[in-house]
Amino acid sequence: MAVQQTLTVIPPNASLNGKVTPPGSKSITNRALLLAALAKGTSRLSGALKSDDTRHMSTALRQMGVQIDEPDETTFVVTGNGQLQVPEQALFLGNAGTAVRFLTAAVTTVDGRVVLDGDHYMRKRPIGPLLEALQRGGLDVASETGCPPVIVNGRGGVQARRFEIDGGLSSQYVSALLMLAACGEGPIEVALTGKDIGARGYVDLTIACMQAFGAQVEVLDETLWRVAATGYRACDYRIEPDASAATYLWAAQALTDGQIDLGVAGEDFTQPDAKALEVIQQFPHMPAVINGSQMQDAIPTLAVLAAFNETPVRFVELANLRVKECDRVQALFDGLNGIRPGLASVEGDDLLVAADPALAGTTCDALIDTHSDHRIAMCFALAGLKVAGIRIQDPDCVAKTYPDYWKALASLGVQYA
Structure with a gap:
């Protein structure tokens, strides 16, 4: 069996600033x-x-x-x-x-x-x-x-x-x-x-x-x-820009205290995932409970962001996430616990993220199994902005919806190994 390619995100030493135009929806x-x-x-x-x-x-x-x-x-x-x-x-x-x-x-x-x-x-x-x-x-x-x-x-x-x-x-x-x-x-x-x-x-x-x-x-x-x-x-x-793609850039901005201009205001999106911006803007004081039923594709972004929140976050009504490109509830559980054991737990279709701001600046040895799911690859790249040693398996799977994702982050100063 061929060994899949991996990509390691190197945590940047500075805020991410610049302009990125998300792809179309x-x-x-x-x-x-x-x-x-x-x-x-x-x-x-x-x-x-x-x-x-x-x-x-x-x-x-x-x-x-x-x-x-x-x-x-x-x-x-x-x-x-x-x-x-x-x-x-x-x-x-x-x-x-x-x-x-x-x-x-x-x-x-x-x-x-x-x-x-x-x-x-x-x-x-x-x-x-x-x-x-x-x-x-x-x-x-x-x-x-x-x-x-x-x-x-x-x-x-x-x-x-x-x-x-x-x-x-x-x-x-x-x-x-x-x-x-x-x-x-x-x-x-x-x-x-x-x-x-x-x-x-x-x-x-x-x-x-x-x-x-x-x-x-x-x-x-x-x-x-x-x-x-x-x-x-x-x-x-x-066709308006893709709100699901925008969530990664909004989260990258929040995690690095940066300024990323998407060329479109959050309120101008008509897609449901744009609701995630309100939650991201509350970081590191995200709500204790987040309902995922109406912004399903944004939940992987929010779950990784929650790992660095001040307080734990419970994500509820995630049954739909189990029938996406992969079982995203399980993939998030596995990936978060690969970064640090105990960081996530699952109760039924709820995902609980323990949250620990002290994760930032640490090093781990986490190989993220993306299951060829573009959203799992893109969301765990966000964790790599704060934690060293996160390897993304099959990084090219982002081509499903955002072929230039890695180039977009690189344009903001992110480097890879």
Whole structure:
């Protein structure tokens, strides 16, 4: 077995100061790519993210007859005819959760058979609730394991009038159904079977993106939406910077008492993870309890930051983190305790970080198993700003959403070994 590459962050001797422009939002880029592909005409998506996740989405759309040009590093020009075509091969989507879930619903509009698959990590990520919702709506979708690969036998259209979904495990299931609903032959209602929904703010992102592409979405109450059968129309769409990526830079600034200009104010983000800024600004006096349900991708950042807080922090409602690119609750537990035994503990789906400001300036021998999860790699790099000897395994996995992450930190004065 080949030895994986590692990267060691050398704690800087000074504050991190400078300007870093975060990449475009992964969440918004993949929504916009899909809606532009389903639209008739040519759309220009500016400020977009070019990373592994968006590459998997764009490649899959090209396989289904969509023309996608890339005139520069932050722009996609997407030309569609309003109908996805049957791909010649299975759609391989790596470990891109948004791509798999959004496309599983969208390809039911294809007139033919489509197989959606991913890497060995993706084959462990549940998609059962979405498949069940589509099946109850009369669509032919199946998976032997409740995870990818998924087989869809599309009929060229969607006759359903209502989809019911349990959104507790992932808001992406809800977003997938909402985006599909505008392609129906008549109005379609999307209803939650319970009030819980993971990261509801991402559903708001989805609706805003749908409306930009001409969809009509009526919010009937907190558990019910009605989507008109408008289809989508092409438009020019500006994608905001990625709030999840921004959390690492906000935390790096807090840990080193620095000043990092992101070129965008925290209040200008519409993504749920931007809520983390309020917590980061309280460091080293973070709240005793932090609810992770509505800013899930920011929790790894906050958990590492909490290790240097004045007082312990309990992170609650983290069940969704167990079905991300890896079990992030376990990965955070392992990584924090690798830095110092007893630094973290787990109770059910709660993560307790003991917190110790005296960690700063110490040395450890911690090899961080990232499980090829970009967020685990990026968050533990923050610990390396204060503690020597932290080695990040498979550092290139950051390419999933932030290919220039290591360059960004280096531009602020961080060095590596």
